[in-house]
Amino acid sequence: MFKIITDVQGSFELNNGVKMPYFGLGVFQSENATKSVIKALDVGYRLIDTASIYNNENEVGNAIRKHDVSRKDIFVVSKVWNSDQGYDSTIKAYNDSLKRLKMDYLDLYLIHWPVQNKFVDTWKALEYLYNEGRVKAIGVSNFMRNHLDELLPTCSIIPMVNQMEFHPRLVQQDLVDFCTENGIKYEAWSPLMKGKILEIELLKILSEKYSKTIVQIVLRWNLQKGIITIPKSSNPGRIKSNANIFDFELSTEDMKSIDALDRNSRTGPDPNNFNF
Ligand code: NDP
Numbered sequence: 001m002f003k004i005i006t007d008v009q010g011s012f013e014l015n016n017g018v019k020m021p022y023f024g025l026g027v028f029q030s031e032n033a034t035k036s037v038i039k040a041l042d043v044g045y046r047l048i049d050t051a052s053i054y055n056n057e058n059e060v061g062n063a064i065r066k067h068d069v070s071r072k073d074i075f076v077v078s079k080v081w082n083s084d085q086g087y088d089s090t091i092k093a094y095n096d097s098l099k100r101l102k103m104d105y106l107d108l109y110l111i112h113w114p115v116q117n118k119f120v121d122t123w124k125a126l127e128y129l130y131n132e133g134r135v136k137a138i139g140v141s142n143f144m145r146n147h148l149d150e151l152l153p154t155c156s157i158i159p160m161v162n163q164m165e166f167h168p169r170l171v172q173q174d175l176v177d178f179c180t181e182n183g184i185k186y187e188a189w190s191p192l193m194k195g196k197i198l199e200i201e202l203l204k205i206l207s208e209k210y211s212k213t214i215v216q217i218v219l220r221w222n223l224q225k226g227i228i229t230i231p232k233s234s235n236p237g238r239i240k241s242n243a244n245i246f247d248f249e250l251s252t253e254d255m256k257s258i259d260a261l262d263r264n265s266r267t268g269p270d271p272n273n274f275n276f
Contacts, residue, residue: 005223008044008243012228014160015183018137021047021075022223026232028054037063039236043243049230051079051112052097061101079112079141082276086118090125108137110163114147114271120154127157142271145175163187165268166227167197168218168261187228191219193267202257210248220245221258
């Protein structure tokens, strides 16, 4: 797997043949999304993850337009928010996101959360947008096995991605395996546990062993597990150092020891029990 992890612009292939960079920048709660995206593009990032609820699609769009890298070389992701779910409202939400981004397509559009009694219709709308050639790939986020079991039999297009909370304390290997078996690429949100990974003792030991930061160790572990990752930072130095993970390789044994840190413990909401 890690033989294909080459550099910050490397990619994994989605089930429709589209290549998605495996490393990117998240901009949830970004202190200055325009500046952060420009810095990330400077450093070589080519995947940017936003959402309508982050309220910064405008800033993300501005940063991309300002930058020399051409739009077609950047993989832009956004998500339909819960209150916009349903068939017609999802199509409207997609158009509104494009207006805010000032773009004519997205590379990937995701259902942000599995809103009960809505997400099947929302998915139909994403299939429509995809079939119309308005978006390069479609997927879901926060879909546990039960949500996928409900969605998949209704799909004419299998989701290309499932973006999930994923870090050393929340591995959900069964779900990762299920997605892989079904051609759904797994993507990590909060890969750094919002900074809390810095407190984990074993990671300090590995950091010394490999002469890499704890964050670099964890992001490399994501990629070696075949998982796309989108750490958030608004700090230019950290945006740069987070991407410096292509000059070392974790041993199989150390990969397993990070896997073993799993406590099935979340930093964010539970997809089977959220009220927003
Ligand atoms: P992360 O796990 O990426 O952690 C971000 C935090 O870590 C910030 O406080 C950041 O601070 C800090 N940090 C970043 N780099 C370093 C470093 N090298 N050393 C120390 N601290 C560091 O959390 P997020 O929740 O933001 O997740 C990442 C992205 O995933 C989001 O931005 C969003 O795009 C997506 N997401 C998706 C969700 C979904 O439901 N689909 C839910 C939540 C997130 P600083 O900025 O100061 O560097």
